[in-house]
Amino acid sequence: MVMWVFGYGSLIWKAGFNFDERVVGFIKDYRRVFYQGSTDHRGTPEFPGRTVTLEPAEGEVCHLEVREKQYDKKAYLDFFTEPTATTPALSGVMVYIASPDKKLNVNYLGPASIEDIAKQIVQAKGPSGPNREYLFKLEEALLQFECKDKHVSDLANEVRRIISERELTAS
Template sequence: MATWIFGYGSLIWRPGFAFDDKRVGFIRDYRRVFFQGSTDHRGTPAFPGRTVTLEPCPGEICWGVAYKLKEEDKKIALEDLEVREKQYDMKLYLDFFTDLYSLTPAISDVMVYYASPNKELNPNYLGPAPLEEIARQIVKAEGPSGPNRDYLFHLEDALLKFGCEDPHVRDLANAVRRLI
């Protein structure tokens, strides 16, 4: 059985694994939010950056990219993803759509890394905050993978390249630009 991974953050522009197929599309009833702390990539334990997770939100959609793992590379890809996405405490298996008007998913059971709001399971969850506060944190944060603002700007650019303007990402990127 094929393994598909849904990327809605850095996996969009930098999957980091071999894949057989790639499709732009979305999952339903979730929205992308900068509520997850990053102490290993875009921040430090002393000053976490912010990365995206999903928030359940009936009626919303979250655009991203689904990747079909190469069967011969699946074991290595999943091991690498477990390290890369280690601050995400859950995996969800969701339906992935490519057509806004279809009720039938293009792919069922796409694996999605999810950072839950449960602080016992996910100590790096930062949660919601005013937009300007999130922007200030992103401007100041930097980790081994680079400045937190680069993550935000790469995400904004990647989404725009396939015709998606995410209001949360857009508003946050504009707030960060005002501060730098």
């Protein structure tokens, strides 16, 4: 049996399972957003971190079971490797998605300003490490694949600004 899993967050740099092949590409009409709370890896129940999920967004593209237990939905989507392609390179690629339905997904944090999300990321840490590390590793991995994601880069820049400001204040 062949199964393709689309990694759009930490699966990009840390799969955590053996795989036979990696293909770089994207899905259409979704965007990556830091709206999912992490109470088991990058935060705690008392102070959740933020990790990425996908949300439908017409015209957007997003590049690239225990571990994903806080995501309540699976979708099977088309995967593209060329921006102008009308036919997908792969169909039926499994994607984990955190829905905004608080009854099904108690950890969904939802939209907030870049500033508020950044403040939360700067403070949060969990068993897998600081929340900022997740953000910076995601940013780095996307840059290595030459994928531009404005939400991720804006958020990383704001987190760096907050960290620099705090270091200046402390000295």
